[in-house]
Amino acid sequence: xxxxxxxxxxxxxxxxxxxxxxxxxxxxxxxxxxxxxxxxxxxxxxxxxxxxxxxxxxxxxxxxxxxxxxxxxxxxxxxxxxxxxxxxxxxxxxxxxxxxxxxxxxxxxxxxxxxxxxxxxxxxxxxxxxxxxxxxxxxxxxxxxxxxxxxxxxxxxxxxxxxxxxxxxxxxxxxxxxxxxxxxxxxxxxxxxxxxxxxxxxxxxxxxxxxxxxxxxxxxxxxxxxxxxxxxxxxxxxxxxxxxxxxxxxxxxxxxxxxxxxxxxxxxxxxxxxxxxxxxxxxxxxxxxxxxxxxxxxxxxxxxxxxxxxxxxxxxxxxxxxxxxxxxxxxxxxxxxxxxxxxxxxxxxxxxxxxxxxxxxxxxxxxxxxxxxxxxxxxxxxxxxxxxxxxxxxxxxxxxxxxxxxxxxxxxxxxxxxxxxxxxx
Amino acid sequence: xxxxxxxxxxxxxxxxxxxxxxxxxxxxxxxxxxxxxxxxxxxxxxxxxxxxxxxxxxxxxxxxxxxxxxxxxxxxxxxxxxxxxxxxxxxxxxxxxxxxxxxxxxxxxxxxxxxxxxxxxxxxxxxxxxxxxxxxxxxxxxxxxxxxxxxxxxxxxxxxxxxxxxxxxxxxxxxxxxxxxxxxxxxxxxxxxxxxxxxxxxxxxxxxxxxxxxxxxxxxxxxxxxxxxxxxxxxxxxxxxxxxxxxxxxxxxxxxxxxxxxxxxxxxxxxxxxxxxxxxxxxxxxxxxxxxxxxxxxxxxxxxxxxxxxxxxxxxxxxxxxxxxxxxxxxxxxxxxxxxxxxxxxxxxxxxxxxxxxxxxxxxxxxxxxxxxxxxxxxxxxxxxxxxxxxxxxxxxxxxxxxxxxxxxxxxxxxxxxxxxxxxx
Numbered sequence: 001x002x003x004x005x006x007x008x009x010x011x012x013x014x015x016x017x018x019x020x021x022x023x024x025x026x027x028x029x030x031x032x033x034x035x036x037x038x039x040x041x042x043x044x045x046x047x048x049x050x051x052x053x054x055x056x057x058x059x060x061x062x063x064x065x066x067x068x069x070x071x072x073x074x075x076x077x078x079x080x081x082x083x084x085x086x087x088x089x090x091x092x093x094x095x096x097x098x099x100x101x102x103x104x105x106x107x108x109x110x111x112x113x114x115x116x117x118x119x120x121x122x123x124x125x126x127x128x129x130x131x132x133x134x135x136x137x138x139x140x141x142x143x144x145x146x147x148x149x150x151x152x153x154x155x156x157x158x159x160x161x162x163x164x165x166x167x168x169x170x171x172x173x174x175x176x177x178x179x180x181x182x183x184x185x186x187x188x189x190x191x192x193x194x195x196x197x198x199x200x201x202x203x204x205x206x207x208x209x210x211x212x213x214x215x216x217x218x219x220x221x222x223x224x225x226x227x228x229x230x231x232x233x234x235x236x237x238x239x240x241x242x243x244x245x246x247x248x249x250x251x252x253x254x255x256x257x258x259x260x261x262x263x264x265x266x267x268x269x270x271x272x273x274x275x276x277x278x279x280x281x282x283x284x285x286x287x288x289x290x291x292x293x294x295x296x297x298x299x300x301x302x303x304x305x306x307x308x309x310x311x312x313x314x315x316x317x318x319x320x321x322x323x324x325x326x327x328x329x330x331x332x333x334x335x336x337x338x339x340x341x342x343x344x345x346x347x348x349x350x351x352x353x354x355x356x357x358x359x360x361x362x363x364x365x366x367x368x369x370x371x372x373x374x375x376x377x378x379x380x381x382x383x384x385x386x387x388x389x390x391x392x393x394x395x396x397x398x399x400x401x402x403x404x405x406x407x408x409x410x411x412x413x414x415x416x417x418x419x420x421x422x423x424x425x
Numbered sequence: 426x427x428x429x430x431x432x433x434x435x436x437x438x439x440x441x442x443x444x445x446x447x448x449x450x451x452x453x454x455x456x457x458x459x460x461x462x463x464x465x466x467x468x469x470x471x472x473x474x475x476x477x478x479x480x481x482x483x484x485x486x487x488x489x490x491x492x493x494x495x496x497x498x499x500x501x502x503x504x505x506x507x508x509x510x511x512x513x514x515x516x517x518x519x520x521x522x523x524x525x526x527x528x529x530x531x532x533x534x535x536x537x538x539x540x541x542x543x544x545x546x547x548x549x550x551x552x553x554x555x556x557x558x559x560x561x562x563x564x565x566x567x568x569x570x571x572x573x574x575x576x577x578x579x580x581x582x583x584x585x586x587x588x589x590x591x592x593x594x595x596x597x598x599x600x601x602x603x604x605x606x607x608x609x610x611x612x613x614x615x616x617x618x619x620x621x622x623x624x625x626x627x628x629x630x631x632x633x634x635x636x637x638x639x640x641x642x643x644x645x646x647x648x649x650x651x652x653x654x655x656x657x658x659x660x661x662x663x664x665x666x667x668x669x670x671x672x673x674x675x676x677x678x679x680x681x682x683x684x685x686x687x688x689x690x691x692x693x694x695x696x697x698x699x700x701x702x703x704x705x706x707x708x709x710x711x712x713x714x715x716x717x718x719x720x721x722x723x724x725x726x727x728x729x730x731x732x733x734x735x736x737x738x739x740x741x742x743x744x745x746x747x748x749x750x751x752x753x754x755x756x757x758x759x760x761x762x763x764x765x766x767x768x769x770x771x772x773x774x775x776x777x778x779x780x781x782x783x784x785x786x787x788x789x790x791x792x793x794x795x796x797x798x799x800x801x802x803x804x805x806x807x808x809x810x811x812x813x814x815x816x817x818x819x820x821x822x823x824x825x826x827x828x829x830x831x832x833x834x835x836x837x838x839x840x841x842x843x844x845x846x847x848x849x850x
Contacts, residue, residue, distance in 0.1 A: 111805040111826075113538075143593045146571045149772050150806035163772060165599070168568045169590045173605035180598035347574045347588060375800070380536040381575035401536075 005056045008063060012134040019129055022101055023055060026289055033295045037231055039271055041264070043257030044234055050241050054288070058244060059131040065091055066135070071193045074136035076121060077144055078315045078341060079166050081334050084186050086205035086247070088193040094243030095121055095132045095139070098287030100404045102127030109154055115373040116403035117287060118151045125158050132244075133159060138192050140185075142166050144345040145378055162188055166345055179335045186331070199327040206320045206330060212247050213316040215254045220313065222261040223305060224363050227270020228278065229261045232304020233294045239311045240288045272303045277423050280363055282308035282356055282386060283371040284379050290404060293371055296412050302420045306363045308356055309371075314341060317355070344378030352382065353389045360395050367396040367423035369416070374403050396423050430481045433488060437559040444554050447526055448480060451714055458720045462656055464696055466689070468682030469659055475666050479713070483669060484556040490516055491560070496618045499561035501546060502569055503740045503766060504591050506759050509611050511630035511672070513618040519668030520546055520557045520564065523712030525829045527552030534579055540798040541828035542712060543576045550583050557669075558584060563617050565610075567591050569770040570803055587613055591770055604760045611756070624752040631745045631755060637672050638741040640679045645738065647686040648730060649788050652695025653703065654686045657729020658719045664736045665713045697728045702848050705788055707733035707781055707811060708796040709804050715829060718796055721837045727845045731788045733781050734796075739766060742780070769803035777807065778814045785820050792821040792848040794841070799828050821848050 001020075009016060030051060050058070062072050073085045074095045085092040100116070102123025110122055124130035133139065141152035141163040152161050165181050167174035186197055219238065223230050238257075242250055264270075279302045281294070286309065294304055307313060318340045321333040342352035360368060370386055372379040383399050390397045398419040402408055426445075434441060455476060475483070487497050498510045499520045510517040525541070527548025535547055549555035558564065566577035566588040577586050590606050592599035611622055644663065648655050663682075667675055689695075704727045706719070711734065719729055732738060743765045746758040767777035785793060795811055797804040808824050815822045823844040827833055 109809055111802070111808075113800055113805065114802070143772060146770075146802040147806070149593065150769070150803055153773055154806070154809060163594075165592070165594045165596075167590070167602070168574065168593075169588075171590075171605075171609075173602045174590070177592070177598045177602045180596075184596075344575070345571075347568060348578055375538055375802075377536070377539070377571040377800075377802070378575055380538065381572070381579070383536075384534055384579060 003056070005060065008060060009055075009131060012059075012131050013128055014131060014134065015128040018101075018127060019055075022099070022129055026099075027052070029289060029291070033291050034233065034237065037233070040234070041230060041257060041260050043253070043260045046253045046257070047234070047237050047241055050245055051237065051288075054241075054244060055131050059135060061246070062091060062093070062132075062135045066137075071137040072135050073189070073192075074132055074139045075141075076117075076148065077142045078310045079142050079144065079164065079338055079343070080140045081182065081185070081338060083202060083205040083209050083320060083334055084182070084189050084197060086208060087197045087202040088189045088195040089201075090189060090193050093132050093136070094287070095136070096124040096130035096288070097121040098290035098404065099124075101129050110151060113375050114151070115147055115376045117285070117373055117376075118147045120287070120404065122151060122155060125155065136160075138162055138188075140164060144343055145376070147375070166343075167339075168345060168347055170339060170346060175335065175339060178339055179332070182331060182335050182338075197327070199325075199330065202327060202330045203322075206322060206334070208247050210319045210322065212242060212251045213319055215251045215258065216242065216316040218258050219254060219261070220306070220316075222258055222265065225265050225270075226278075226364060227272060227274040227276070228303055228305050229264040229270055231271050231298060232279075232281070232307070233291060233298055235304075236286060236291065236294055236307060236311070239307065239315070240286070242315070243311070275425070277302040277366045277420050277425075278305045278364060279420075279423070280304070280306040280308060280360060280365045280368045281312070281371055282368050283383065284373045284376055285310040285312075286371070287311065292404070292406070292409065293369070293400060293402065293412065296409065296416050297369060297420075300413060300417045300420050301424075302416075305365060306359050308352075308359055310343075313355070313359065314343070344382045349382065353385060356386055357389055357393055360390065360393065365395065366425065367398065367419060369419070370397055370399045372399070372401050374401050428481070430485065433485060434480075434556060437484075437556050438553055439556060439559065440553040443526075443552060444480075447524070447554055451524075452477070454714060454716070458716050459658065459662070462658070465659070466655060466682060466685050468678070468685045471678045471682070472659070472662050472666055475670055476662065476713075479666075479669060480556050484560060486671070487516060487518070487557075487560045491562075496562040497560050498614070498617075499557055499564045500566075501542075501573065502567045503735045504567050504569065504589065504763055504768070505565045506607065506610070506763060508627060508630040508634050508745060508759055509607070509614050509622060511633060512622045512627040513614045513620040514626075515614060515618050518557050518561070519665075519712070520561070521549040521555035521713075522546040523715035523829070524549075526554050535576060538800050539576070540572055540709075540801045542710070542798055542801075543572045545712070545829065547576060547580060550580065561585075563587055563613075565589060569768055570801070572800070591768075592764075593770060593772055595764060595771060600760065600764060603764055604757070607756060607760050607763075622752070624750075624755065627752060627755045628747075631747060631759070633672050635744045635747065637667060637676045638744055640676045640683065641667065641741040643683050644679060644686070645731070645741075647683055647690065650690050650695075651703075651789060652697060652699040652701070653728055653730050654689040654695055656696050656723060657704075657706070657732070658716060658723055660729075661711060661716065661719055661732060661736070664732065664740070665711070667740070668736070700850070702727040702791045702845050702850075703730045703789055704845075704848070705729070705731040705733060705785060705790045705793045706737070706796055707793050708808065709798045709801055710735040710737075711796070712736065717829070717831070717834065718794070718825060718827065718837065721834065721841050722794060722845075725838060725842045725845050726849075727841075730790060731784050733777075733784055735768075738780070738784065739768070769807045774807065778810060781811055782814055782818055785815065785818065790820065791850065792823065792844060794844070795822055795824045797824070797826050799826050
């Protein structure tokens, strides 16, 4: 069926037939997982709309911005400081990495023992299915894990790639390295956009990104209510869309949704009955449209009340200090904020364990489901430590390792249902 | 059967029965793979002896040194600067990581999708089978790969672990970080040994380690002869033992072996006929007693003439400059030398590709066998780049992914034999 975006997609060199197939599957999948939910918030209509137009209207906006000389920077990681991109009048977007599209192509240039997220972004590119990758003037990678670090080397044969080095410890020399990397990135962004990053511009960008973090923090505080007023699936979707949508629009819309949540809480209404087992997800990021496990969990009689993940609390926990006045002070504030990230790339990474314990307590969870993509060594290995500290805190944990295929859904369902029964009070 | 070392092993808290079983299997394996070789060099008797006493006499030497107040530093990586350990009157040794011993125990605290080397060192510890680990006053890990980086966090519950951060790029800020890490390591070693590292001591240590590198470089030059005068298995063993034996003794003995090689070359003698296909190994390190693939290759009608690996040329290619005079200059020379290492932990890592091309040419190889441990992401991913540059150079490559089990020997043999037939001129 022709769409108003066909010409745009063709210009972006997408594989039109395969792309139409992808959108159709995605639409069906979204309908089954999202639109069948009962008692959904009115504010979610906005998210439904954004998702339905994620390869359409949003891409058109990017193209219009590009026509006006703006540059699009694509990333896969919460370490890439959007503040610098925005301050140079650029647009930062997340890239497609949550579906099996192009897996066969990806496995021709990557080992099969590579995590699904990496195979996905490479597959999306090789199969010409991601309009975000095709719209990006620069793709910014990082050295957070061996898989991505080495995959970017291969990926750079197919797209313009720039790699930021992320330190692996948090000593003084790591702070120095990270600051140097920030400055190198700033120069690169200034070069690509042709715009100098000034103090007023950076101050504005810091505020803008902080505002988005603040509204998501508000959302997280509200959902912590018993009974929780919103499904975990919906909050995951909101977090996912935070990487794609225009920051100001997104912040405003989520603010309205939070108002609605407050009314619901005042009315004593929940999305599920009060006694529903409350679970927290912890582990690898779930990129759009990787909704498999949340769907399995929430159709097994439990509700998800927290996502300890990059597409979740890791990306919104810390703000950049707004007290900085000079450009140099702002850059230092950015360096400090990003180095507080508790990614499994750090050793040791006890901050993450502390955060998980705190979240489990604050959210009143009955259990934690640890999610790791198969072959993701940092998170599969940390799962052993997470299980240990949760055990000490008396919180049951289920460790899941999976990928993007649908083959294990029934098996996951059996395991999750047994876990939910076990944690039910 | 009682041995003169039983009391020592018991004191080291080894599992005596399991350890006796391990030594017995190792002896049989060594006999089959090494002692059956025809026309072996007389100088290899020394290596046979060292290997036969690797858990006996050498451990006894370590215990005697410890009784005199010396400290033993155990490592798994060529990034740990032995010069600093020796300059503080310490002894640096490699640790057991080349056999499946303790795999079941290791998999209780590590994901099954972890490379065999990591599961091995954890398994050796949990099963109380490695007298080197038990003799170590400190185990020095590093951040070269996700698997080891995160495994050391877990391992530190069982042994005294110190982790060095290895940068992931080679820019100025990386050199600064690495120098800072060297200084932190120097302080740690001084603290553990109680000895200050002085300029004269460090000069002597630099010379000692360089001498060992020089004699191994000489060995590599000699074996490049056509026909090659020594088997690849034997050179691998020499490289393996270089991580365990006393450096001065080792250097002297390998010098004698090189003299013997020179005589053999003068006499026009080779370990195999001149027309035997010459192969190079490239990829992951082969820790003692991981001789599976070399044995398969050399019993398939080919001979190995080079090991592009940490237990191979990576550890001996570069010397530390001996022109430095002050302590500070020597530390800089050490920092520079170690940062030249072409480990797959770096991005990009084009130096390794250049080295592989050069080696293939200099050694007159007919083909390259790339060896990666299953789940070793850095090397499995680089294998794709290695294959590409070798293809451009007209050198055939076979990519092997395996572990320490013997289950795939027949399958490997089939693939290797086909490859050898293909490259035979």
